[in-house]
Amino acid sequence: MDFSRVELSAEDEAFRTEVREFLAAVVTEDVIRRDRETGDNFDEGVHLALAAAGYLEKEWKTEADGGFSRVQSRIWQLEKRRAEVPWVTWGTTSMVARSVAKFAQPEIRDDVLRGVFDGTVRLCLGYTEPEGGSDVATCKTRAVRDGSAWIINGSKMFTTGAHNCKYVFLITNTDPDAPKHKSLTMFLVPLDLPGIEIQGIRTVDGDRTNIVYYSDVRVDDKYRMGEVNGGWTVVREPLDAEHGAVAAADDGLADVSIMMHQAGFMVEAADNIAALVGSRATQDTSVGYRLGRSIARIEASLSASSIFGRVALAQTMRDVAPDLMDIAGPAAALPIGAEGGLDDRSEYVYRFAPLVGIYGGTLEVFRNMIAQHVLGLGKPAYAPPRQKVS
Ligand SMILES: Cc1cc2nc3c(=O)[nH]c(=O)nc-3n(C[C@H](O)[C@H](O)[C@H](O)COP(=O)(O)OP(=O)(O)OC[C@H]3O[C@@H](n4cnc5c(N)ncnc54)[C@H](O)[C@@H]3O)c2cc1C
Structure with missing residues (x-):
């Protein structure tokens, strides 16, 4: 781990001033007050403003792909924290978007990513169920094939941000007789489909999360991610990232751990x-x-x-x-x-x-x-x- 101080170039200093001013103008007292009231940890106006300024796309992409440099990325993360930008829904969105880029079918992939970068598409995580969340693979929400679609039944607990998102990254069981890691299929389910009901839950710290019920929800096969019964391969990477099991970059420009x-x-x-x-x-x-x-x-x-x-x-x-x-x-x-x-x-x-x-x-x-x-x-x-x- 490199603990040496980072010398900012004139360009980096200018970038810091630019984002500091931008965030101060966008994350107003009103935004913070509203966020405390709703517990959403998300503000659509702020999110769309960040997207319109190109910051979401630059944060998500690597430098080689047109994203921030490593130093800019660090400045950006620290400034967002200082400004108290509501963060939870962009956190889930950017994580799931990586799986979308890798596993979504071309028919939906580019549209979803475009929407992620323009701020209109937000993504949430549908792993945990009312009967347990630690062992993600013990999933009871069923998806059953029906022609070119799937019928989903079940419920998911703690789907944070679902009420502000367009899709949920949903883990389902497609073969209850198979060993658990071979029974799973992932979907990117549009949250406005008939049969989906989102109910809010406030946690002890005031955060809002949700329980989401799925009753005979018909989802086209184009929303399946990865292979049928190959869901564990799809979900492993974002799970590892969320658990902090991936090594932090060794250049002194990343958090040393999650949280x-x-x-x-x-x-x-x-x-x-x-x-x-x-x-x-x-x-x-x-x-x-x-x-x-x-x-x-x-x-x-x-x-x-x-x-x-x-x-x-x-x-x-x-x-x-x-x-x-x-x-x-x-x-x-x-x-x-x-x-x-x-x-x-x-x-x-x-x-x-x-x-x-x-x-x-x-x-x-x-x-x-x-x-x-x-x-x-x-x-x-x-x-x-x-x-x-x-
Ligand atoms: C504010 C909040 C937001 C969340 N957001 C999301 C979200 O967006 N999407 C989502 O899918 N989930 C979300 N979760 C769910 C979260 O990931 C789970 O609560 C967590 O994984 C634990 O699962 P559980 O609550 O079902 O507890 P359980 O898995 O039922 O565990 C109950 C108890 O048993 C212990 N335990 C379980 N297994 C073991 C073991 N192998 N060894 C030792 N002890 C064990 C646990 O530590 C715990 O004390 C959220 C939870 C909270 C509180």
């Missing part, structure tokens, strides 16, 4: 609370100790890479948020913007932390992955220990 964006809220809260307590941190040893411990843990988690970072960040967020709130006192229990509250997000971080340890794979599952695949400890055994026979 750095989410960790930014924790960093901001710790900075705010440190400023708020001021000299109490040195006068009151309890305050100093808890603040110092929180900051040390945050720094350590920010330097942990790959899947270790994914675990460290989410666990640290869960552990330090209560300390930060305690240090700040009772006003910290009020949400940001509430009368009498602090101008600080530690209360939000407290509510957000459990979710950060669930979506994209739970902390328990990640700990098992580290144990099994990194430390070589073998598969966990969940059966109770056998009774000794005397």
